[in-house]
Amino acid sequence: xxxxxxxxxxxxxxxxxxxxxxxxxxxxxxxxxxxxxxxxxxxxxxxxxxxxxxxxxxxxxxxxxxxxxxxxxxxxxxxxxxxxxxxxxxxxxxxxxxxxxxxxxxxxxxxxxxxxxxxxxxxxxxxxxxxxxxxxxxxxxxxxxxxxxxxxxxxxxxxxxxxxxxxxxxxxxxxxxxxxxxxxxxxxxxxxxxxxxxxxxxxxxxxxxxxxxxxxxxxxxxxxxxxxxxxxxxxxxxxxxxxxxxxxxxxxxxxxxxxxxxxxxxxxxxxxxxxxxxxxxxxxxxxxxxxxxxxxxxxxxxxxxxxxxxxxxxxxxxxxxxxxxxxxxxxxxxxxxxxxxxxxxxxxxxxxxxxxxxxxxxxxxxxxxxxxxxxxxxxxxxxxxxxxxxxxxxxxxxxxxxxxxxxxxxxxxxxxxxx
Amino acid sequence: xxxxxxxxxxxxxxxxxxxxxxxxxxxxxxxxxxxxxxxxxxxxxxxxxxxxxxxxxxxxxxxxxxxxxxxxxxxxxxxxxxxxxxxxxxxxxxxxxxxxxxxxxxxxxxxxxxxxxxxxxxxxxxxxxxxxxxxxxxxxxxxxxxxxxxxxxxxxxxxxxxxxxxxxxxxxxxxxxxxxxxxxxxxxxxxxxxxxxxxxxxxxxxxxxxxxxxxxxxxxxxxxxxxxxxxxxxxxxxxxxxxxxxxxxxxxxxxxxxxxxxxxxxxxxxxxxxxxxxxxxxxxxxxxxxxxxxxxxxxxxxxxxxxxxxxxxxxxxxxxxxxxxxxxxxxxxxxxxxxxxxxxxxxxxxxxxxxxxxxxxxxxxxxxxxxxxxxxxxxxxxxxxxxxxxxxxxxxxxxxxxxxxxxxxxxxxxxxxxxxxxxxxxxxxxxxxxxxxxxxxxxxxxxxxxxxxxxxxxxxxxxxxxxxxxx
Numbered sequence: 015x016x017x018x019x020x021x022x023x024x025x026x027x028x029x030x031x032x033x034x035x036x037x038x039x040x041x042x043x044x045x046x047x048x049x050x051x052x053x054x055x056x057x058x059x060x061x062x063x064x065x066x067x068x069x070x071x072x073x074x075x076x077x078x079x080x081x082x083x084x085x086x087x088x089x090x091x092x093x094x095x096x097x098x099x100x101x102x103x104x105x106x107x108x109x110x111x112x113x114x115x116x117x118x119x120x121x122x123x124x125x126x127x128x129x130x131x132x133x134x135x136x137x138x139x140x141x142x143x144x145x146x147x148x149x150x151x152x153x154x155x156x157x158x159x160x161x162x163x164x165x166x167x168x169x170x171x172x173x174x175x176x177x178x179x180x181x182x183x184x185x186x187x188x189x190x191x192x193x194x195x196x197x198x199x200x201x202x203x204x205x206x207x208x209x210x211x212x213x214x215x216x217x218x219x220x221x222x223x224x225x226x227x228x229x230x231x232x233x234x235x236x237x238x239x240x241x242x243x244x245x246x247x248x249x250x251x252x253x254x255x256x257x258x259x260x261x262x263x264x265x266x267x268x269x270x271x272x273x274x275x276x277x278x279x280x281x282x283x284x285x286x287x288x289x290x291x292x293x294x295x296x297x298x299x300x301x302x303x304x305x306x307x308x309x310x311x312x313x314x315x316x317x318x319x320x321x322x323x324x325x326x327x328x329x330x331x332x333x334x335x336x337x338x339x340x341x342x343x344x345x346x347x348x349x350x351x352x353x354x355x356x357x358x359x360x361x362x363x364x365x366x367x368x369x370x371x372x373x374x375x376x377x378x379x380x381x382x383x384x385x386x387x388x389x390x391x392x393x394x395x396x397x398x399x400x401x402x403x404x405x406x407x408x409x410x411x412x413x414x415x416x417x418x419x420x421x422x423x424x425x426x427x428x429x430x431x432x433x
Numbered sequence: 434x435x436x437x438x439x440x441x442x443x444x445x446x447x448x449x450x451x452x453x454x455x456x457x458x459x460x461x462x463x464x465x466x467x468x469x470x471x472x473x474x475x476x477x478x479x480x481x482x483x484x485x486x487x488x489x490x491x492x493x494x495x496x497x498x499x500x501x502x503x504x505x506x507x508x509x510x511x512x513x514x515x516x517x518x519x520x521x522x523x524x525x526x527x528x529x530x531x532x533x534x535x536x537x538x539x540x541x542x543x544x545x546x547x548x549x550x551x552x553x554x555x556x557x558x559x560x561x562x563x564x565x566x567x568x569x570x571x572x573x574x575x576x577x578x579x580x581x582x583x584x585x586x587x588x589x590x591x592x593x594x595x596x597x598x599x600x601x602x603x604x605x606x607x608x609x610x611x612x613x614x615x616x617x618x619x620x621x622x623x624x625x626x627x628x629x630x631x632x633x634x635x636x637x638x639x640x641x642x643x644x645x646x647x648x649x650x651x652x653x654x655x656x657x658x659x660x661x662x663x664x665x666x667x668x669x670x671x672x673x674x675x676x677x678x679x680x681x682x683x684x685x686x687x688x689x690x691x692x693x694x695x696x697x698x699x700x701x702x703x704x705x706x707x708x709x710x711x712x713x714x715x716x717x718x719x720x721x722x723x724x725x726x727x728x729x730x731x732x733x734x735x736x737x738x739x740x741x742x743x744x745x746x747x748x749x750x751x752x753x754x755x756x757x758x759x760x761x762x763x764x765x766x767x768x769x770x771x772x773x774x775x776x777x778x779x780x781x782x783x784x785x786x787x788x789x790x791x792x793x794x795x796x797x798x799x800x801x802x803x804x805x806x807x808x809x810x811x812x813x814x815x816x817x818x819x820x821x822x823x824x825x826x827x828x829x830x831x832x833x834x835x836x837x838x839x840x841x842x843x844x845x846x847x848x849x850x851x852x853x854x855x856x857x858x859x860x861x862x863x864x865x866x867x868x869x870x871x872x873x874x875x876x877x878x879x880x881x882x883x884x885x886x887x888x889x890x891x892x893x894x895x896x897x898x899x900x901x902x903x904x
Binding site for chain 1: 445446447449484509510512513514516517518519520521523524525526527528531532534535536537538539540542543545546547548549550552553554556557558559560561564565568580613614615616617618625628629632636668669672673675676677680683684686687690742787790791844845846847848852855856859860863866869870
């Protein structure tokens with residue numbers, strides 16, 4: 015029981031990564047093929063790029079979360095997976111570097127010659143990374159990762175029918191999710207041409223992803239019989255059906271231009287696929303290794319559960335806040351509602367400098383003396399606290415004290431117009 | 434039953450014959466060297482940005498608001514790159530060191546779980562902060578920056594707790610190559626070793642981020658007369674670095690004493706001490722020829738005095754362990770001397786700055802001072818990386834000190850040189866792109882990307898939207 019909880023947490027993380035970061039990858043895909051719609055290519059690219067701005071970083075931390083929970087709770091399984099599948103993981107990693115860098119760079123380039131190249135790198139890496147990660151999922155699902163240090167095939171493990179099809183499905187699903195989200199965003203921003211374009215794209219990609227999913231089932235039947243039997247019975251089957259139903263519902267909603275509910279049902283469709291995979295292979299983790307056998311001892315497992323549980327108390331409200339602000343458009347880069355501070359208090363604080371100075375000097379001397387002279391842990395703790403009190407005080411003084419002196423860096427010289 | 438299976442699994446991770454162990458280590462080192470300067474910004478930048486915003490809230494001076502806004506954009510870009518390089522590092526732990534992960538993931542993994550959660554909190558609030566400038570009420574916006582500060586510090590604390598554990602492993606028992614009886618909390622946080630590492634790194638964060646930022650503005654000082662904005666930016670960045678750099682010497686002394694206690698062989702490698710010696714000397718510069726330091730300046734008894742506060746204390750030499758258990762002396766020693774040398778120069782520069790600042794209540798005027806600041810940024814990064822080389826290479830040949838050799842941790846997969854070569858190419862490409870972008874930004878330092886520009890106090894009010902709002 016305890017052994018399964020981290021696996022469930024990983025599954026939640028993986029589902030979140032798929033529907034959130036997946037849509038970011040998909041937005042990258044649409045920057046590669048921005049044409050063919052009513053809106054201009056440039057507008058389409060800008061829309062795709064802006065839409066992921068505020069949530070980009072948070073979305074990609076999900077992968078780190080899945081990795082760290084895996085290696086803590088199931089160390090042997092983690093090491094087997096990463097060592098056998100080092101090639102696709104490395105491709106995903108390089109894709110991640112190129113993607114992150116080109117995204118950061120793109121923000122600095124508004125109209126210069128290198129822009130197209132950077133955009134191209136961004137789009138291609140947005141396809142490369144989900145494909146590689148999809149093949150990893152395929153390799154694990156098809157049971158091609160034996161337990162041990164790089165015991166599986168270096169290429170056959172992830173370049174096989176199941177893996178390649180799941181990699182392709184990952185790219186298609188990402189693009190599909192992105193199209194649905196981008197249509198919803200365009201509606202919110204009142205961009206009708208973009209809304210129309212992404213509605214058509216969502217419909218097309220919805221059919222493509224559905225067709226690929228059916229093809230994947232056929233391939234799995236031939237290539238990975240164990241997975242097939244899991245997907246066609248019990249909870250696995252229920253999830254496959256739920257995913258299909260949610261997928262159809264999404265198409266219907268997109269067709270009727272109800273984008274916000276479509277966003278939710280698209281998430282449901284993709285989340286159900288991930289859950290279906292998990293049910294299909296449970297309790298198998300790797301060939302010859304069940305989840306329970308792979309699990310670390312109870313002390314580690316409970317530490318993970320406690321750590322993640324405590325983290326969730328902070329993370330869930332924080333994520334709710336972020337996505338609440340984001341989905342209601344409060345973090346949009348477009349337009350601006352200046353909430354500026356006309357009524358802010360003014361005037362620098364005076365008369366506190368001498369006290370702060372004495373605090374800084376006393377704490378510095380005490381901290382240094384204790385750290386150098388004593389060897390006891392408590393003395394070191396006290397000295398570190400003293401240093402942490404002293405150094406910021408000195409910093410504030412170094413920045414602030416001379417603010418009324420002529421020639422000081424932040425004096426108000428040259429600002430007489432404002433005074 | 435479960436134990437039997439795990440023991441079998443552990444046998445599947447028996448040491449392999451990996452021809453490219455050295456390349457695997459270099460690949461990991463390269464990735465760390467790229468990531469670590471970003472960590473410094475993660476530790477220090479949020480509080481500097483918040484300081485600027487706090488000044489703007491207190492004084493109503495729009496200059497500080499502009500400064501905080503611009504810096505926050507840089508902060509977000511650096512964080513985004515940090516997410517990527519951090520993901521690479523976590524993948525590489527599995528790709529390159531499966532033996533280590535399989536055997537001890539259950540002991541130290543908790544540190545990374547907690548770090549992952551901190552990273553999450555940081556990512557969420559950094560987005561709210563940076564994208565919320567025009568949307569959130571000023572005080573709420575200011576508050577939304579605090580979780581970023583806390584999470585940045587907490588994240589580095591958790592990662593360093595893992596490094597502390599690798600250097601002083603506790604909290605488990607070994608049975609047939611598998612860690613059993615695992616106590617993850619005390620393994621990570623009851624270890625005495627990690628505290629000095631954390632405090633040293635925390636201050637390094639301010640030294641590196643502060644000097645790097647100051648470098649950028651020092652360049653403007655050298656090119657012409659800096660405006661009010663640039664002077665304020667330089668003052669904040671340089672003050673942060675200058676108050677941290679001298680204290681770093683005291684913390685470094687503490688760190689060295691902890692190393693002397695917990696890892697005497699690492700200390701012997703740092704100092705090139707071949708034989709266990711009472712009243713051991715320190716050698717400045719020079720070269721370790723396999724038996725002693727040649728061409729160095731010897732300071733008698735200083736090592737004993739520094740390490741044990743007793744000029745005639747006996748210091749363990751490299752000969753206290755068999756040759757196969759010694760780290761590569763010259764690498765460790767050269768890295769250590771580089772860190773100490775640069776650290777000392779940075780502390781002197783800081784002292785000059787603080788003296789002029791407090792005594793004359795102005796910024797230094799000498800061009801030489803700004804030339805020194807210009808070089809201090811890159812040099813501080815060199816010192817940072819040299820410090821990590823000292824502690825990481827100094828731990829060799831162990832990945833878990835005294836418990837597991839790095840050669841027993843490495844992957845059995847082929848193709849490490851291909852991966853390493855690719856990574857070098859990609860990072861070179863990135864470095865090129867970064868230099869190119871910086872040159873562009875330098876050519877037009879106050880371009881539109883910097884948003885509502887209160888570029889200089891000399892701008893006409895009509896050009897400065899924010900200043901007119903703040904009036």
